[in-house]
Amino acid sequence: MDMKVSKKLGLKERYTMMTRDLAWDTTFQPMDKVFPQVGYEGIKIHDWDKWEDPFRLTMDAYWKYQAEKERKLYAILDAFNQNNGHLSVTDARYINVLKLFLGSTPPLELMAARGFSMVARQMVGAGPRVACMMQSVDEYRHFQTQIHSISNYNRFYNGLDEFAHQQSRMWYLSDGKSFFDDAITAGPFEFMVAIGFAFEYVLTNILFVPFISGAAYNGDMAAMTVGFSAQSDEARHMTLGLECIKFMLEQDPDNLPIVQRWIDKWTWRGTRKLASVGMMMDYMLPKRIMSFKEAWEIYFEQNGTALFTDLARYGVKVPKCFGQTIEEKEHITHQSWIGFYMKPDACPFHTWIPAPDELDWLSEKYPNTFDKYYRPVLEHFDRQEKAGKRFNNKTQPMNCQVCVSTIKFNEPGDPMEMCFRETVYKGEKFHFCSDHCKEIFENEPEKYVQTFISSHAALQGKCEPEGTDVNAHDYRPGARMHAYWRMDKRATGDFNGSEDQKNFAKWRAQATKN
Amino acid sequence: MTLLKTLAPYDFPSSDAVENYAGRQLLYINWERHRMFSRPFVLALPPETPFGEIIDAYMSDCFSYHPDWAQIDWSKVEWRNGNRPFSPDRNKSLADNGIGHKDLIRLATPGLDGIAGSGY
Numbered sequence: 001m002d003m004k005v006s007k008k009l010g011l012k013e014r015y016t017m018m019t020r021d022l023a024w025d026t027t028f029q030p031m032d033k034v035f036p037q038v039g040y041e042g043i044k045i046h047d048w049d050k051w052e053d054p055f056r057l058t059m060d061a062y063w064k065y066q067a068e069k070e071r072k073l074y075a076i077l078d079a080f081n082q083n084n085g086h087l088s089v090t091d092a093r094y095i096n097v098l099k100l101f102l103g104s105t106p107p108l109e110l111m112a113a114r115g116f117s118m119v120a121r122q123m124v125g126a127g128p129r130v131a132c133m134m135q136s137v138d139e140y141r142h143f144q145t146q147i148h149s150i151s152n153y154n155r156f157y158n159g160l161d162e163f164a165h166q167q168s169r170m171w172y173l174s175d176g177k178s179f180f181d182d183a184i185t186a187g188p189f190e191f192m193v194a195i196g197f198a199f200e201y202v203l204t205n206i207l208f209v210p211f212i213s214g215a216a217y218n219g220d221m222a223a224m225t226v227g228f229s230a231q232s233d234e235a236r237h238m239t240l241g242l243e244c245i246k247f248m249l250e251q252d253p254d255n256l257p258i259v260q261r262w263i264d265k266w267t268w269r270g271t272r273k274l275a276s277v278g279m280m281m282d283y284m285l286p287k288r289i290m291s292f293k294e295a296w297e298i299y300f301e302q303n304g305t306a307l308f309t310d311l312a313r314y315g316v317k318v319p320k321c322f323g324q325t326i327e328e329k330e331h332i333t334h335q336s337w338i339g340f341y342m343k344p345d346a347c348p349f350h351t352w353i354p355a356p357d358e359l360d361w362l363s364e365k366y367p368n369t370f371d372k373y374y375r376p377v378l379e380h381f382d383r384q385e386k387a388g389k390r391f392n393n394k395t396q397p398m399n400c401q402v403c404v405s406t407i408k409f410n411e412p413g414d415p416m417e418m419c420f421r422e423t424v425y426k427g428e429k430f431h432f433c434s435d436h437c438k439e440i441f442e443n444e445p446e447k448y449v450q451t452f453i454s455s456h457a458a459l460q461g462k463c464e465p466e467g468t469d470v471n472a473h474d475y476r477p478g479a480r481m482h483a484y485w486r487m488d489k490r491a492t493g494d495f496n497g498s499e500d501q502k503n504f505a506k507w508r509a510q511a512t513k514n
Numbered sequence: 515m516t517l518l519k520t521l522a523p524y525d526f527p528s529s530d531a532v533e534n535y536a537g538r539q540l541l542y543i544n545w546e547r548h549r550m551f552s553r554p555f556v557l558a559l560p561p562e563t564p565f566g567e568i569i570d571a572y573m574s575d576c577f578s579y580h581p582d583w584a585q586i587d588w589s590k591v592e593w594r595n596g597n598r599p600f601s602p603d604r605n606k607s608l609a610d611n612g613i614g615h616k617d618l619i620r621l622a623t624p625g626l627d628g629i630a631g632s633g634y
Binding site for chain 2: 036037040041042187261335338339342343372373374376377380389391393394395396397398406407408410415416417418420422426428429430431443444445446447449450451452453455456457459460461477
């Protein structure tokens with residue numbers, strides 16, 4: 001009696017059965033009624049089966065890999081925390097990187113998770129649906145692990161406890177929020193170009209260098225391990241973004257101008273978002289890895305040039321903003337740091353003037369610009385602080401209507417002049433930080449007239465803490481922003497003299513002396 | 515022409531329309547080549563506000579931290595509303611000076627270029 005044993009499935013067959021074979025065309029309702037979003041952006045798809053799954057991974061293998069990574073990650077986090085790992089970082093100033101990161105990044109990972117699960121529902125082809133669903137789960141995991149890795153610091157340092165409340169309210173977090181609000185309110189293909197391609201592919205390394213290498217360089221094993229745990233996911237995300245671009249371009253020549261406009265738009269929006277990331281590299285990491293300028297040259301100029309050379313066969317050109325970002329790489333981190341330094345009351349993290357040897361490092365890394373445009377004002381602030389007159393600018397900033405950055409970047413070609421652009425739409429004036437943001441607005445003004453600008457909303461009386469009496473005779477809109485933001489006073493102000501600085505020094509002394 | 519594409523009618527009001535400011539209007543102020551302040555700043559003021567008050571109260575309050583503020587020769591300053599040069603009358607209101615909602619007033623002080631001529 002012979003048993004008939006069926007052959008074990010190969011990986012490829014298994015993948016096909018677990019993904020493609022589970023997809024079917026609807027019969028109760030026509031497909032275009034069930035999937036209306038794939039058509040309205042103007043992208044033409046003729047054959048969804050031409051989608052090449054760049055990363056063949058079945059759900060069961062996915063769970064297995066991810067679970068293994070989680071176990072390792074949490075074992076390391078536990079060991080780091082048990083060992084008072086927070087005292088092994090280079091300097092208490094480093095912890096301010098985590099404060100800025102916590103407010104600006106995990107909430108955006110969560111938005112990415114929502115975006116990809118939305119796109120997974122909207123796409124017709126089974127290949128992109130599966131890939132987007134797995135990316136959504138990844139983004140959710142990143143959101144959680146980032147928060148978990150930083151939560152131990154919250155037991156010891158100020159300014160980490162209200163990031164979720166502050167995310168939708170705080171002036172300097174509006175740029176990242178607007179970035180994702182813009183992407184998630186676009187159609188599925190634009191979302192894929194925005195997040196899958198421009199952010200995950202073109203710009204992601206610039207994020208990884210300061211956070212992950214920065215954490216490693218500065219003794220933060222917790223944040224470093226989170227980064228490594230995310231890295232294999234990122235490789236999958238990058239290939240998905242690139243595949244989506246190629247798929248759209250191969251499907252129909254009419255897709256090219258639409259895709260090119262999205263590449264131009266989202267590369268620029270991502271670049272603006274990265275100004276504050278660059279600032280961490282140049283100003284906030286006590287032990288520096290490389291300058292933002294050097295990172296930009298390697299990861300954007302060189303890698304980006306190679307990428308767009310590769311895409312040239314589809315007719316894609318380098319993003320329109322390419323030249324401007326090269327000019328700006330010498331300036332934006334300094335402009336951003338001065339921007340935060342001037343607002344000691346309005347940030348839940350500390351700022352400071354770099355030490356003399358750090359100023360020298362900046363002079364060396366930015367020989368064309370630092371001594372001429374930025375060092376004098378930093379030294380001026382330092383003298384003022386030492387004389388008891390620490391700069392504290394109390395006015396409300398003007399913001400760009402599109403990227404929501406405070407207006408602080410210079411006119412191209414003239415580092416001393418502020419760059420202003422404006423347009424009039426339906427009788428109302430709108431202001432921008434650059435030609436690129438102005439163009440984005442003019443392409444879709446209906447969308448960007450709704451931008452949330454914190455200082456404007458405050459002046460409308462929309463940013464009041466609970467219990468504010470708007471009928472009181474001395475009521476002034478926006479006068480109680482600190483309460484509205486739930487700002488912990490101990491978390492604000494200059495690093496010098498802060499509770500974090502004192503506690504870190506005290507605890508470290510206890511750990512190393514009798 | 516708009517490139518916006520939507521699945522349904524899409525018509526939402528501007529977040530910062532003048533009606534939202536209860537009789538006031540937004541005004542942005544910038545001091546050219548003095549970028550240490552935040553940045554151009556924004557105010558919400560009634561259109562009847564005299565222009566002199568902008569200088570004496572708001573600009574002075576913010577900008578007097580800068581050593582150049584005391585050096586300004588007010589007979590030589592140049593004003594622009596957006597990109598258009600204009601000569602504001604201190605005693606007239608914002609409205610009578612032709613300053614509307616969300617206008618950007620730019621003060622240039624020739625010869626003063628910020629700390630060590632850095633534009634800050």
